[in-house]
Amino acid sequence: MNKLAALVWLAAVAIGALGLYHVKYEVQRLEEELELEHQSILKYQEAIHILKAEWSYLNQPARIADLSKRHLGLAPLTAKQVVQFDELPMRRRQASGNLPGSTLKAQVAGAPRSTP
Amino acid sequence: MTSNSNRFLRPCGPTVYGPEPLVQLDGTLKQCLEIGRTRLLAASLVFMAAFLVIGLRLIDLSLLQEIKEPRLAAVSRTTALESVRADIVDRNGIVLATTLPTASLYANPRQVLDSPGVAARLATILPGLSEAELLAKLGSDRAFVWLKRKLTPRQQYEVNRLGVPGLYFQHEPDRVYPHGALTSHIVGFANVDNQGLAGIENAFEAKLRGSTEPLQLSLDLRVQHILADELGAAMAEFNAIGAAGLVLDAETGEVVAMASLPSFDPSRPATQSDTARFNRASLGVYEMGSVFKIFSTAQALDQGVVGLRDGYDVSQPIKVARYTITDFKPKNRWLSIPEIFIYSSNIGTVHMAMESGTRAQQAFLGELGLTRAARIELPEVGEPMLPSPWREINTMTISYGHGLAVSPLQVAGAVAAVVNGGELRPTTLLKHDTRKRLIGHRVLSQRASRQMRWLMRLSVQDGTGRLADAPGYLVGGKTGTADKLNGRRYAKGARIASFAGAFPMDQPRYVVFAMLDEPKGNKSTHGYATGGWIAAPVVRGVIERMAPLLGIEPRQADETESVERHLIPVNHKGPVLAAN
Numbered sequence: 001m002n003k004l005a006a007l008v009w010l011a012a013v014a015i016g017a018l019g020l021y022h023v024k025y026e027v028q029r030l031e032e033e034l035e036l037e038h039q040s041i042l043k044y045q046e047a048i049h050i051l052k053a054e055w056s057y058l059n060q061p062a063r064i065a066d067l068s069k070r071h072l073g074l075a076p077l078t079a080k081q082v083v084q085f086d087e088l089p090m091r092r093r094q095a096s097g098n099l100p101g102s103t104l105k106a107q108v109a110g111a112p113r114s115t116p
Numbered sequence: 117m118t119s120n121s122n123r124f125l126r127p128c129g130p131t132v133y134g135p136e137p138l139v140q141l142d143g144t145l146k147q148c149l150e151i152g153r154t155r156l157l158a159a160s161l162v163f164m165a166a167f168l169v170i171g172l173r174l175i176d177l178s179l180l181q182e183i184k185e186p187r188l189a190a191v192s193r194t195t196a197l198e199s200v201r202a203d204i205v206d207r208n209g210i211v212l213a214t215t216l217p218t219a220s221l222y223a224n225p226r227q228v229l230d231s232p233g234v235a236a237r238l239a240t241i242l243p244g245l246s247e248a249e250l251l252a253k254l255g256s257d258r259a260f261v262w263l264k265r266k267l268t269p270r271q272q273y274e275v276n277r278l279g280v281p282g283l284y285f286q287h288e289p290d291r292v293y294p295h296g297a298l299t300s301h302i303v304g305f306a307n308v309d310n311q312g313l314a315g316i317e318n319a320f321e322a323k324l325r326g327s328t329e330p331l332q333l334s335l336d337l338r339v340q341h342i343l344a345d346e347l348g349a350a351m352a353e354f355n356a357i358g359a360a361g362l363v364l365d366a367e368t369g370e371v372v373a374m375a376s377l378p379s380f381d382p383s384r385p386a387t388q389s390d391t392a393r394f395n396r397a398s399l400g401v402y403e404m405g406s407v408f409k410i411f412s413t414a415q416a417l418d419q420g421v422v423g424l425r426d427g428y429d430v431s432q433p434i435k436v437a438r439y440t441i442t443d444f445k446p447k448n449r450w451l452s453i454p455e456i457f458i459y460s461s462n463i464g465t466v467h468m469a470m471e472s473g474t475r476a477q478q479a480f481l482g483e484l485g486l487t488r489a490a491r492i493e494l495p496e497v498g499e500p501m502l503p504s505p506w507r508e509i510n511t512m513t514i515s516y517g518h519g520l521a522v523s524p525l526q527v528a529g530a531v532a533a534v535v536n537g538g539e540l541r542p543t544t545l546l547k548h549d550t551r552k553r554l555i556g557h558r559v560l561s562q563r564a565s566r567q568m569r570w571l572m573r574l575s576v577q578d579g580t581g582r583l584a585d586a587p588g589y590l591v592g593g594k595t596g597t598a599d600k601l602n603g604r605r606y607a608k609g610a611r612i613a614s615f616a617g618a619f620p621m622d623q624p625r626y627v628v629f630a631m632l633d634e635p636k637g638n639k640s641t642h643g644y645a646t647g648g649w650i651a652a653p654v655v656r657g658v659i660e661r662m663a664p665l666l667g668i669e670p671r672q673a674d675e676t677e678s679v680e681r682h683l684i685p686v687n688h689k690g691p692v693l694a695a696n
Contacts, residue, residue: 046217056211057294061341076661079588079670 201291201310202323203330204303206337207372207547211330212303213317215310216292219272219285221263225254227282234280238263241274265308266290291317295337297379298344301395302335302371302494302545305382313385314393316545319493332547334370339363339662344375346657347630351377354635354650360396362528363658364627366618368548369532369541371492372626374398374525399496401521402631405598405647406460406580407616408517413457413571414534415480416468418564427452430463436509441466441516444597444646457571458579460595462516469515470508477511483559484530484540486522491542498523517598524614528629531616535572535592535624538565573621576652584617584652586659588670592624593617593655595647600634610634615651619659625668630654 068074204213221242228234235250242250242264253261266288267275275283291306293299304315312318320331347359363373376396380388394400416422431448434441443461456464469477481487489497501521503510513519525543533540539556548554560568572592575581580595596614599606614631618624630651641649663670 049214050216052211053214053216053292053294056214059210060295060298061338062298062345065341065345077664078660079586079663082588082664082670084669084671 200328201289201306201325202327204316204324205330205332206299206335206340207333207370208336209330209332210295210337212295212299212333212335212337213291213293215289217287218266218290220265220288221267221272221275222284222286223254223261223263224259224282224284225256225261226259228254229281231255234278234283237278237280238275241271241278242267293382296383297381298340299335299337300380300382301376301397301496302333302374303382305385314496315494318495333545334365334372334547335374335545336372336666338665339658340373340375342661342665343373343630343658344377344379346654346661347375347377347632349657350630350632350635350650350654354632354638354641354645356632356635356650358391358396358633360400360524360631360633361654361658362397362524362627362629363662364528364532364543364629365548366532366536366624366627367541368554369529369543370548371525371543371545374545376400395494395496396524396631396633398490398492398494398523398525399498401498401501401523402612402614402633403518403521403598403601404527404614405517405596405612406462407527407594407596407614407647408514408520409457409460409465410531410534410568410572410594410616411481411484411486412465412469412477412515413453414560414564414568415477416453416472417567418480418538418560419472419476421471422453422468424453424567428456428464428467430456430461430467432463434463434466434512436512439509439513441512454571454574457594458575460575460580465515466512469511474506474508474511477514478506480559481514481520483557484533486520486526486530490523490525490529492525493545497525500526517596524629524631527614527616528627531618531629532624532627533559534565534568535618535621535627536565537562569618569621569624572618576617580646580648581615581617581652583648584615584655584659586619586656586663589659589663589668590620590622590671591617591656591659592619592621593628593652595652597646597648611645613645613647613650615647615655617652617655617659619663620668620671626659626662626666628655628658630658 201215203211203215205211225231231254232251235247235254238250239245239247245264250263253263263283264271267285272285275285289310291310293303293305300315302315304312304317304319306312306317312321312324316331316333317324324331343361343363347361350356351359359375359377361373361375362371364370365372374397376394378392380392385393417424427450429450430443430446431450441462443459443463445459447455447459447461451459451461451464453464453468455461456468478487485491487500487502489499500523503514503519510519529540529543532543538558538560540559541554541556569592572594573590574592575594576585576591581593584591584593584595593616596612596616598612598614599608600610600612601607602610612631612633613635614629616627616629618627632650632654635645635650637643637645637649644650
């Protein structure tokens with residue numbers, strides 16, 4: 001009986017030691033991996049930092065203005081292009097006296113034809 | 117016998133005498149046993165405590181502390197970004213100044229084997245250095261010699277590819293300004309050791325050094341570009357020697373744009389001329405001319421010396437001592453206060469200023485911050501040039517902007533106070549924290565401020581500032597033209613043309629100031645080089661381009677309700693406007 005208990009304990013100790021050994025090396029490996037990951041994070045952070053500076057450089061307003069002039073044909077917005085909601089003309093009423101929107105056809109007919 | 121044998125077998129054990137008393141101890145034995153027991157107990161208690169501590173610590177380490185992230189790699193951070201300096205960004209977060217890692221090339225000549233060959237190959241990679249120069253450096257018998265500081269990444273790659281022993285890189289941080297000359301007067305620059313020498317870089321040296329939190333300025337890069345672009349175009353068109361401009365938030369005093377031309381490249385400050393490095397907007401002081409009539413008129417209206425219905429006869433020039441004060445375009449009749457303002461009559465303004473007197477003028481201009489250096493976070497701030505002593509004749513000339521030289525920044529700050537309801541706020545280059553309350557100092561009554569808005573709008577609608585009128589944005593302002601001082605005399609033909617404006621005039625959001633130094637009139641201006649012809653169109657251009665970007669809604673029905681109307685005799689259009 002005593003011998004059996006001792007054997008069980010011995011086995012437990014052996015398994016424990018083996019497990020501990022395993023965990024220790026696993027932790028070491030993971031820490032190395034972590035270190036590498038951190039180093040690559042730092043590298044990427046630095047790269048992002050440099051790219052931000054380059055992005056800012058590429059966004060020089062004078063350069064953007066030049067590019068837009070050459071490729072887009074856009075011009076600064078003028079005050080005339082902005083119309084307030086109140087200034088929109090009223091919708092033309094149908095002569096037949098139909099309520100606006102009663103039929104799809106009426107709706108289409110009532111819509112303004114030319115864009116401002 | 118048994119008892120005796122028992123005694124021998126168990127010397128310390130209980131002595132058994134017959135069946136009754138199972139345990140009987142006599143003196144020494146009992147003592148001996150008791151001591152043994154207590155010692156055992158004490159020892160086991162100590163061990164138990166020790167194991168308990170170890171156990172608790174184990175639980176603590178393995179279970180409770182696990183929440184913490186394991187050591188960050190920041191410990192191993194010995195790379196190029198070690199010596200940090202915070203970025204400077206504009207109000208929208210666009211990078212204006214940043215620190216990038218660069219490599220500098222040095223050599224250990226003792227380790228370089230074939231120095232003539234290496235020098236020849238290096239000379240093709242590094243354009244700034246000649247072969248002879250490199251050979252001299254590599255041929256020396258020192259152990260350390262700089263070959264070139266701050267290589268470009270491509271150069272570094274090429275040098276690496278040579279694979280020559282004895283060449284090494286030193287990683288150094290370098291300050292980079294992606295927007296170069298556009299913001300150089302504000303951001304400033306740092307030297308090769310990354311110490312700020314000018315502008316914000318210098319003013320916030322302590323804050324920038326060792327920090328990673330970017331410093332956010334009030335500047336809007338888009339508006340800055342528009343301002344510099346318009347000023348540059350006008351400068352080229354009218355052959356001016358310089359230009360300065362400002363866009364100020366009328367409510368908060370934030371500088372949204374500040375330009376001074378000609379400008380310079382902040383990455384090579386040493387090679388730039390002093391005129392280019394000079395910040396005309398904050399360091400330069402100029403006699404502003406009629407722009408000062410804004411302040412003279414505001415003072416007269418605020419102190420109740422005159423009302424909008426009053427006026428003066430301006431047909432007679434004013435003669436004081438050996439000076440004669442005349443008007444640029446004489447009207448030769450009685451003018452109302454609005455007319456004096458919109459036609460920019462010197463004579464009328466002098467009459468107004470003389471009614472309140474020298475003391476009052478000094479105090480009022482002081483309140484507006486025009487008699488002491490502007491408050492701004494730049495080291496380059498110009499002291500105004502005041503007359504000393506301040507005589508009556510000075511009061512007269514200062515009322516129309518001569519005899520007192522101030523910086524454009526001071527003028528813009530004072531105009532903001534006049535139009536924003538009468539509160540002066542310190543001008544600032546840092547973005548305003550909207551959670552903080554604005555602190556202001558009342559310099560003008562709300563009523564006088566309202567009247568001034570209307571007068572400034574009128575000046576653009578019908579007066580000298582007509583070319584500043586950006587339709588839909590209710591621009592108001594005042595033109596200014598001043599002869600430049602040449603030694604002690606005024607030079608003819610060398611002028612400062614300026615325009616100080618604000619928009620939209622019913623609730624001013626921004627103050628825009630533009631100034632050109634020594635412009636020459638051309639055909640398109642009929643030969644005039646005045647503020648109305650030269651600087652006003654710049655302001656109009658700036659407003660037309662910046663307003664849509666900053667979300668200011670243009671109004672088609674221009675005047676009807678937006679600007680307060682008064683029953684004022686303005687004779688130039690007959691009774692129509694007067695009865696309006």
